[in-house]
Amino acid sequence: MDLLAQGAEAKLFRDKDKVIKERIAKGYRHHDIDLGLRRFRTRREAKVLQKLDDMQFPAPKFHDFCDKRMTITMDFVEGPVLRDVLSSKAQVPQDEYQELAQRVGKQIGQLHMNDIIHGDLTTSNMILEGHMNKTNSTLKFIDFGLSKFSDKAEDKAVDLHLLDRALESTHSDLYPQIFKDALEAYKKANPNAAKVLERLSKVQKRGRHKK
Ligand SMILES: Nc1ncnc2c1ncn2[C@@H]1O[C@H](COP(=O)(O)OP(=O)(O)O)[C@@H](O)[C@H]1O
Ligand SMILES: [Mg+2]
The missing domain is CATH 3.30.200.20 (Phosphorylase Kinase; domain 1)
Structure with a gap:
């Protein structure tokens, strides 16, 4: 081993x-x-x-x-973590960033629709399986030790806020567009997104006051 x-x-x-x-x-x-x-x-x-x-x-x-x-x-999931994919400019053409961000948002939307809060949404906790075979790659989420089941808009908003902060610090060159792209896809995937996004703006204001 x-x-x-x-x-x-x-x-x-x-x-x-x-x-x-x-x-x-x-x-x-x-x-x-x-x-x-x-x-x-x-x-x-x-x-x-x-x-x-x-x-x-x-x-x-x-x-x-x-x-x-x-x-x-x-x-075992074979492939690089999304952090490394997004950091290696040589490997990923510009237009692929957006597609990956959309996948992130869509998949978080699916989790939230099922009342699953990830709890640690960072690009190190996502593996791009089959990366070399681009048409067939799958973005697998990992690291669910801080997850919980909740239907509260607040918990979902905090989950998105943590992603926002992680993207800002880890992928500052792609930020804030990368988060916007993810949110757009989240809205399409989750029919209850409006409530969560309303809450997200409150969470973000709260975050700013704390600084
Ligand atoms: N199922 C898996 N297949 C391949 N690599 C994995 C798998 N699970 C975790 N890893 C690798 O191990 C790292 C740490 O795992 P993770 O579950 O995120 O634990 P931690 O709580 O230490 O962050 C991940 O970032 C990833 O590189
Ligand atoms: Mg981890």
Whole structure:
């Protein structure tokens, strides 16, 4: 088994066509709180991945989880994370940025229509599978440990706000157009988008006052 990635919360191992995500203990957290948090996030990610399988939403296929070892087993997704695709100007012609942004917005719209809040919408949490075969590529969302089920416009607006902030800091050269393109596609995909967008402008004002 090879170490695939080590994030702040988890180690990811690759075992042939599978990925094992193991949430690691955080020494700075109280032992019981740390256990509880890791167990909660492991179970939550497993539950959301199962629901996404049922919906046929593009995400890694779920296999199993263990809340003693704090692991989730899912399919390995072959391809670069969207952050790297959008950062490598040489590889992606200008007009493809827009198409990718539209896919991001459309897919978030599908999640929200099903009352799934991602909780950590960044371009590192999206993998462009089959990148080389452009007509057939699939944008798979990953990292559902901070997800929740909610029908509240507020929660959906905050989800979009986090994406907005992530795009601004990670893809400043494509911002704000990239977020506008994503929002346009979100509106088309989610019939309840109006309420969420109304809320989003309130969330954004709130964010500005905090600065
Ligand atoms: N199913 C997968 N297939 C391929 N790579 C993956 C998969 N899941 C995660 N990764 C890689 O591991 C990284 C970290 O995984 P992620 O679930 O986002 O954990 P973290 O909470 O540490 O951000 C991702 O950015 C991606 O590069
Ligand atoms: Mg991540």
